[in-house]
Amino acid sequence: MSWMTYIGLAAATITTISHTPxxxxxxxxxxTKDVSLLMYIALATGVFLWLLYGVLIKDLPLILANxxxxxxxxxTLVLKIKYG
Amino acid sequence: MSWMTYIGLAAATITTISHTPxxxxxxxxxxTKDVSLLMYIALATGVFLWLLYGVLIKDLPLILANxxxxxxxxxTLVLKIKYG
Structure with missing residues (x-):
């Protein structure tokens, strides 16, 4: 693998795990008062569409990461709705 | 364009604008008390690496979105550091 591929893989790994904290x-x-509800509605929707797109074009990295x-x-969206 | 491409484009657009709210x-x-500092450190780093990867492989959608x-x-990271 090229060193550029490693940068892409690092980017994918870090952005994927960044949401756990x-x-x-x-x-x-x-x-969750200071967390934006609208952000998590949009983000969860967008990520779901990425996942759907990955399934449609049969792309494993897209499916896994999303x-x-x-x-x-x-x-986070469920917790935001629960705690307000 | 195939209808699948439109789903990919919708996914890219929605996830990109999802961070504005x-x-x-x-x-x-x-x-910003309830916002995770660690999340925004990781996310900003990961997105920066995606941008770098886009520049390296000369991919315009990756460069634009990231x-x-x-x-x-x-x-958001700067505001989190500022307001704690």
Whole structure:
């Protein structure tokens, strides 16, 4: 693999796992007042469409990365709706 | 263009603009206590690497989407550091 591919893989890995700290924080503190509801509605929708697109074009990296990201962003959305 | 391409474009557009409501909310309320610092450090880093990867492989959609996303996520990170 080219060194450029490693940068792409690092980018994909970091952006995918970047959403876990918000889920953990919201889960622990039960406070989500400063988190934007609109952002998480849009983000979860967009990531779901990326996942759908990945399934349609049968692209494994797209499917994997967006499945994981969807779980985290949707969880944050549920916590935001729950805690307000 | 195939209808599948439109789903990909919708996914890219929605995930790119999804980060604006958080910047606007944090800017207006001056409160970011419930927002995860670690998430925005990781997300801004990951998006910057996507942008770098786009430049390296000369991919215009990657460059465009990640330039815009970087501006929004980095802005939220700055506001989070400022307001705590």
């Amino acid at each position: 918000q889920v953990i924080k919201s889960w622990k503190t039960k406070k 499945s994981i990201t969807f779980i985290f962003t949707f969880s | 958080q910047v606007i909310k944090s800017w207006k309320t001056k409160k 330039s815009i996303t970087f501006i929004f996520t980095f802005s």
